[in-house]
Amino acid sequence: MDILIVGAGLAGSEAAWQLAQRGHQVHLHEMRPGHLTPAHQTGYAAEMVCSNSFKSDDPNSATGILKAELRRMDSLVLACAERTRVPAGNSLAVDREAFSRLVTETLRSHPRIQWVEGLVETPSLSMPTILATGPLTAEPLAEWLAQRLGQPRLFFYDAIAPIVERDSINMDIAFRATRYDKGEPDFLNCPMDQETYERFHRALMAAPKADLHDFDTPFFEACLPIEVMAERGLETLRHGPMKPVGLTDPRTGRWPYAAVQLRQDSLAGDHYNLVGFQTRLKWSAQQEVFRMIPGLEEAVFARLGSIHRNTYVAAPEVLDATLAVRNVPGLWIAGQLSGIEGYLESTASGLAAAFSVNRAAAALAPAPFPRETMLGSLLHHLAHASMKHFSPVNAMLGLFPELPDGTLDHRALKRAGGARGLKQAKGAAYRLRALEALDRYLS
Known part of the structure; x- marks a missing residue:
């Protein structure tokens, strides 16, 4: 099936790779370098502008768990990050230019990805479409989206x-x-x-x-x-x-x-x-x-x-837990435009949107990622958070559903390692549960 992806940032790049690997013909549109944003400097895919870090590699942290999930699903972005990493203690940080070049070369050389340079202002929705244009979405497309959604855009300032x-x-x-x-x-x-x-x-x-x-x-x-x-x-x-x-x-x-x-x-x-x-x-x-x-x-x-200034949509009113737009068939929103915040989280949302589009192309019912996974918890929060206090969200252990009673002996763990030991044990339990749930989902 032909699929349109608008935006070759982290989310769009990951989505394009995942769908092309599943046999779809992907039309990947990127407005840069002809139309640069206030933050971007190049026309490369997956350009990182605010920092060069994909956060902690601690296996029991929220980002460590999310990375483990992405590795099990053959994330292109994470593989490129590992190949271009620079020393950063217990974190995954990259050489920004080498990383973006590698992602770009991989996408441009894929036989089922057609890279198209230019600004998309009004998608026709004649084919399944993923908007992954990021927080600096061009004004014509942002206005089109606001009209289709029937609601004003939300904003926050980023530095x-x-x-x-x-x-x-x-x-x-x-x-x-x-x-x-x-x-x-x-x-x-x-x-x-x-x-x-x-x-x-x-x-x-x-x-x-x-x-x-x-x-x-x-x-x-x-x-x-x-x-x-x-x-x-x-x-x-x-x-x-x-x-x-x-x-x-x-x-x-x-x-x-x-x-x-x-x-x-x-x-x-x-x-x-x-x-x-x-x-x-x-x-x-x-x-x-x-x-x-x-x-x-x-x-x-x-x-x-x-x-x-960054743009995002009112996700709880607009998106379901698969990143599909509720009232606009054939449209998905991924990356920071969806209300996800962070490079790793944006990458994960692009992967999730690709999984959702792939199921739709096969006429299968939507299947959100399990709540027990970090990715599933992130997307569940987007779809079900209270709009009164909604703001862009990072991966956090607090988004997970609670562990069943009896999973951890809190008193014994506190005696053995204090609050830090209890936190690590809880993170390890979340990780084990998340990867088991992901394996069941993927099978």
Whole structure:
């Protein structure tokens, strides 16, 4: 069957691969590079703009479980990420350009994928269609979608962190370490004492910021600009991205008062991004304020941070748990446009939409992923959350249905490993249940 996919981001790329592998003829439309967004810089598929991380590899975390599910379903995006990964402690991070190139080459060379460059404004829906145009959907298509859905669009603001050149970091001050020595010491850490931290906080609060034109549009809580976090109190950053715990400065033998972490952003190791430092500061202010960080006094910025408005749909009113649009036959929505947030989650939603379209093409009844899987729990939340408090969602253990009574001996686990031990045991139980449920579903 011929299938239209609009958007070659993470979700669209994964959907195209999954459907082509199942024998369908995929028409993959991508507006870039002819029509760039405020965040994208290339015409490659699956371009990562905000960070280069697919989050934690801890097997018992929500993202670790979701990765295990994707591996069992032959995820193209995850396979390409593994081949282009860069050191990032206990996380999966990639060289952005190498990763996007690899995804692009794989899709363009597939005999059943036709890559079409250009803007799609009004899909005809003459064939099954997946919209995976992301949070920066072009205005004509966004207006068409809003009219077809009969409801206004929702928005939130998202920000991008700056990247600095490795050779401009003062390694007499910065040191390599991961918190509590988990994994390899792959992060560069810039330590601050109390006086330096408070001076940096004051400068951050006073620095000029880019104007926002939609004052009723919220920030995404899971990716707040660094200055918005700073406005919530003097200690907020020390308990967030600048948390110093588990980072022993070799010059002092102690934890610093605060620390800025930098993560490798390229295979060559020549670029590092400031972890958690997404920002809406004006560009001149970014260079002035961020060079106050010890070790970054002479920093050369390969890319400065920025902020943009993201679009998503009111998923609980629009989508079912297979990502099909309830009142528009033949239309599915995947990726961040659907209300999913995060690179890994967007990839998973593209895979789920492909599974759903494949079943529809075979005239089979819709079959949502089991609630016991991380992917199933994510999509169930999209379809059934309360609209009153709905906002984009990441993979979280809290989305899972509770474990049956008696699965864990909470008292014994707390005695043995405290709250951390109980959390790990609970995550392991969720993982085992999720993969067993996925195997039954796939069979």
